Structures are given as structure tokens and as C-alpha cells.
Amino acid sequence: MKINFDPFLRFIKIKSLSSIVMLVTSMAALYMANSRFASMYQEFLELEFTIGFSEFHLTKSILHWVNDGLMAVFFFLIGLEIKSEFITGSLNSIRRAVLPIFAAIGGMVVPIIIFLVLNHNQKGIEGWGIPMATDIAFSIGVLGVFGSRVPLGLKIFLTTYAIIDDLGAIIIIALFYSSSIDWHLVIIALILLSVLFILTALNIYWKYFFLFSGIIIWLLFLKSGIHPTVAGVLVSFTIPLQRKKKFSDVIRRGRKALNELSLMIGKKEKVFEEHKDALHVLDTFTSSIYSPLQYLQYRLQGLVAFLIIPLFGFANAGITFTAQGSAISPLTLNIAVSLLFGKVIGISLFTYLTVKLKIGVLPLYTNFNQIIGLGFLGGLGFTMSIFIANLAYDSADMINSSKIGILLGSMIAAILGLTILKFSLKKKLNLE
Incomplete structure (x- = not known):
């Protein structure tokens, strides 16, 4: 039976191109934050934008609209991808999913442990979730440098691992990086979510009703104290995978x-x-x-990859290296070390143990050296790590220091990952 990998390969291509666009916008932000345009850049991010009317309106800065609003769409797409993978993709059977699941667990647990040890009794301990996150776009983009030399199984392993990692990050954000919670608003949001789940179970899908309900749920989460991006994920789980028509x-x-x-x-x-x-x-x-879920995935991938994520990079990568207090600090080094070594140790060790205990098997045409290379690529934490850093810290200096650590760890991880994969991947992949 021939398996159609076209949707997966399209997903890989979009993520690879997105990483390039995000790199360009992030470099532009770095330049502006450390040039004569620095004040203009900050004023732009602090510019307030209002949606609504006199009796009911919501006013936020552009930075907050990007991080709380547009990123909810990003997390909505992640939720769609997670649901799709668990129902029809590489996570729909224990045998296929067990290896990347254990790799993802190792890639989250070990960096957290290293950070907690290094940062024991120091300022910034609340940022323990920062090094656990992997940026799927950048990691796939770096892997794409090797083109056809990369076995398809290795691409699937990295993508599946990164999706599970995203799910872990979402859970951490929901449980540990939300402010004091107004449970009355949460209960109303959950009731509305339950209605959407019931409609889906009855195979009833009105896209405008789901859209309007999703916006209301996002607003309720925003006002309740739970980060509104979590609403994006929860609403995505209500979108049906089955078609309305035969x-x-x-x-x-x-x-x-x-x-x-x-x-x-x-x-x-x-x-x-x-x-x-x-x-x-x-x-x-x-x-x-398409089913509603597939259709939304198809439509949103380009919007998220080439608009929302680059905007997030531009709004959040403007690290000021010249300002007082923005020099490399212990927090910077702790995050870089945890992200770099925690990821490669966690991913490689848990993968090795899973295979040796015969719980799972390596993908076809792959070896442990390549898994180590992927482990370093897991240390590319850009989008998710910066997102968690913004939630973990209130101090601008600490956010700045953590961003420097994320950039430092991610750059070294990319270099080491590229080097290992260069020597471990065959010059020409032979599938015969």
C-alpha cells in the first residue's frame, strides 16, 4: 500500500520557509533595538490599539495584541496539528508514537532539572519552563539544509517530537504561567467549550458559530487570568475531523x-x-x-508561518545589548546551558533507553548519531522559549537576559546539530 506523504512534506516545506522569514524579522528587530531607531521601535510596540465600541472595547499595545491575540491563532493551529496527529497521523498508534513521546518527555524533563540545579537559590527560578521548549519551524528549517540526504523517518521523528513538545509547553503555560484566576469566567468558558464539543459529537458544525464562540472563549480566558493562548488550543480540539458531506x-x-x-x-x-x-x-x-479541521489547517498554515510568527519574532527579538543590565548574567548562562545540554541529553538518552528496552524502534535508515544531531536541534527554543520568558518575568532586564540566553543556546545548538548531522547523514540516501 502506497502512503501519501504530500500533506506532511508540504508541512515541512512551510515550516522551513517560515524559519527563514522569522530569522529575517528577528534580525531586523535586533538591529532596530540597538540602533538609532531603538526609540522608534519601542514606541511602535507600545502603541495602543483598540477593538470594539464605546460601551465595550479592548485596548492593548501592539506587543500585547501580538503575544495575546495573534499567538492565540498560532496555538489554535498547533492544537489542530496535535489533534490531527493523534487521530490520523504518526501519533495514532502506540507503536508509532512511543519513541518520539519518550524523546519529548526527556527533552522537557532534563532541561528543567538542569535549570533548577543551576539556578538554585538565585533570581529567576520561576523561568524553569523556558529551556523545555523547541521551536519546530527553526529546527525543521535547519534540518532542511541537508535536503534529500535526510531520511523521511528522521523528519517525521523530529516533527512528531516537536509537536508533543509543544503540547507539553501548552500544559505548562496553562498550569504554571497563568496569573490569579477568576474561576467564574473559566467555568463560563468551559461551558461554552462543552457546547462546541457536543455539537462536534453530533456532527454539527457551523463555522461562524464556532468562530464567534472561539472569540468569546478567548476573551473569557484573557479576563480570567489564564493565558488566552490556551483558549486557542482548547477551541481547536472542538473542530471536527469528519466531513459533513459524503x-x-x-x-x-x-x-x-x-x-x-x-x-x-x-x-x-x-x-x-x-x-x-x-x-x-x-x-x-x-x-x-476537506474536513473542517483539515481545511482550517490548510488555510492557516500560510498565515501563521509567514505573518504571525515573523511578527512575533519582530516584536520579541528586539534585545538591547547596550542598555545597562543587559550584559550576560548568570540567568543568561543558565538558560543557554539548560537549553543546549538539557535537550540533547534528554532526547538522546530517552531515545536510547526506549530502543534498548525494546519499547520502540529507530525510524528506518537512521542511527543514534543522527538522533544526537536532532537532540541539538531540539535546543532551538526561539518562539516558545521567548513566549514563556515573557510570561515568567515581569522585569525587563530579566526578560532581556533570558532572551540573550535563548539566542545564545539556540545558536550553539544549531551549529553543533548541523556539524553532527553533516557527518552522520550519508551523502546520498540509498533506500533500496
Whole structure:
């Protein structure tokens, strides 16, 4: 049986290209924060933007709209990817999922332990969640440097591991990085979520109702003290994976519409006025052939990859190296060391133990040297790590120091990962 990897390969390609765009916007932010444009850059991020009307409105700075608003869409997409992987992807069976699951657990637990040991009785201990996160776009982007030399199983392993890592980060954010909670608002949000789950179970899906409900749930979480990006993940889990219409009916209508339009070849364009129904059928064909979950994944991947994530990088990577207190501190080094060594030790050790105990097996055409290389790529923590740093600290100096640590650890991890993979990947992959 031939397996179709086209959606997965498209996912890999988008993540790789996204990492390039995010790198460019992040470098632009670094330049502006340390140049004569620094004040302009800060004023832009602090510029307030209001949505709503006189009696009911929400006013936030651009930085907060990006981190609390746009990033909720990012987490919504992550939730869709997690649900898809658990139902139809590489996590839909214990045998296929066990290795990346254990690797992800090691990649989260070990960095946290190292950080807690290094930062014992020091300022900044509350940032223990920072080194546990992996940036899926940057890690896949770095791996993509080797092109066809990378076995498909290794790409799937990294992607699956990173998705589970994202799930772990989401849980940590929800449980430990939310402020004092107004449980009345949380209960209302959970009731509304329950309604969406019930509608999905009954195979009822009204996209505008789900959209409006999602916005209300996001607002309730925002006001309750739980970080609103968690709402994005929870709402994504309510999106149905099954189609509303039968596949055969959709194909039949699409074929009929194409046959009708094919009769118009060579005729004047104004004749199409007579075939509005056929054009409407083709216009809605894509949304009909996909399930709601697949359709939203398809539509949101480009928006998140090439707009939201680059904007997040531009808004949050503006580290000031010249300001007082922004020099490398113990916190900076602790985060860099935890991110770098915690990830490679955790991922490699847990993978090795899982294989040796015969709980799981390595992907085809891969070896432990390549897993070590991937372990270092797991140390690329940019997006998620910076996001958690913003939640963990109130002090601008500590946020700045933690960002420097994230950048330092991520850069060294990328270099070491590239070096190991360069020598461990065969020059030409032989699949015979």
C-alpha cells in the first residue's frame, strides 16, 4: 500500500520557509533595538490599539495584541496539528508514537532539572519552563539544509517530537504561567467549550458559530487570568475531523460542474454568466472535500508561518545589548546551558533507553548519531522559549537576559546539530 506523504512534506516545506522569514524579522528587530531607531521601535510596540465600541472595547499595545491575540491563532493551529496527529497521523498508534513521546518527555524533563540545579537559590527560578521548549519551524528549517540526504523517518521523528513538545509547553503555560484566576469566567468558558464539543459529537458544525464562540472563549480566558493562548488550543480540539458531506457526493458534484464548464472552452467569457451554479460548486469544492479541521489547517498554515510568527519574532527579538543590565548574567548562562545540554541529553538518552528496552524502534535508515544531531536541534527554543520568558518575568532586564540566553543556546545548538548531522547523514540516501 502506497502512503501519501504530500500533506506532511508540504508541512515541512512551510515550516522551513517560515524559519527563514522569522530569522529575517528577528534580525531586523535586533538591529532596530540597538540602533538609532531603538526609540522608534519601542514606541511602535507600545502603541495602543483598540477593538470594539464605546460601551465595550479592548485596548492593548501592539506587543500585547501580538503575544495575546495573534499567538492565540498560532496555538489554535498547533492544537489542530496535535489533534490531527493523534487521530490520523504518526501519533495514532502506540507503536508509532512511543519513541518520539519518550524523546519529548526527556527533552522537557532534563532541561528543567538542569535549570533548577543551576539556578538554585538565585533570581529567576520561576523561568524553569523556558529551556523545555523547541521551536519546530527553526529546527525543521535547519534540518532542511541537508535536503534529500535526510531520511523521511528522521523528519517525521523530529516533527512528531516537536509537536508533543509543544503540547507539553501548552500544559505548562496553562498550569504554571497563568496569573490569579477568576474561576467564574473559566467555568463560563468551559461551558461554552462543552457546547462546541457536543455539537462536534453530533456532527454539527457551523463555522461562524464556532468562530464567534472561539472569540468569546478567548476573551473569557484573557479576563480570567489564564493565558488566552490556551483558549486557542482548547477551541481547536472542538473542530471536527469528519466531513459533513459524503466524499462520493462531493466528487460527483465536482465532476458534474467541470463537465458543464468544459463545454465552454473556446466560447466568450460572458457565457460563464449562465453557469454561476457550476462555478459556485467549484468555488466551494476545496472546503467540501476537506474536513473542517483539515481545511482550517490548510488555510492557516500560510498565515501563521509567514505573518504571525515573523511578527512575533519582530516584536520579541528586539534585545538591547547596550542598555545597562543587559550584559550576560548568570540567568543568561543558565538558560543557554539548560537549553543546549538539557535537550540533547534528554532526547538522546530517552531515545536510547526506549530502543534498548525494546519499547520502540529507530525510524528506518537512521542511527543514534543522527538522533544526537536532532537532540541539538531540539535546543532551538526561539518562539516558545521567548513566549514563556515573557510570561515568567515581569522585569525587563530579566526578560532581556533570558532572551540573550535563548539566542545564545539556540545558536550553539544549531551549529553543533548541523556539524553532527553533516557527518552522520550519508551523502546520498540509498533506500533500496
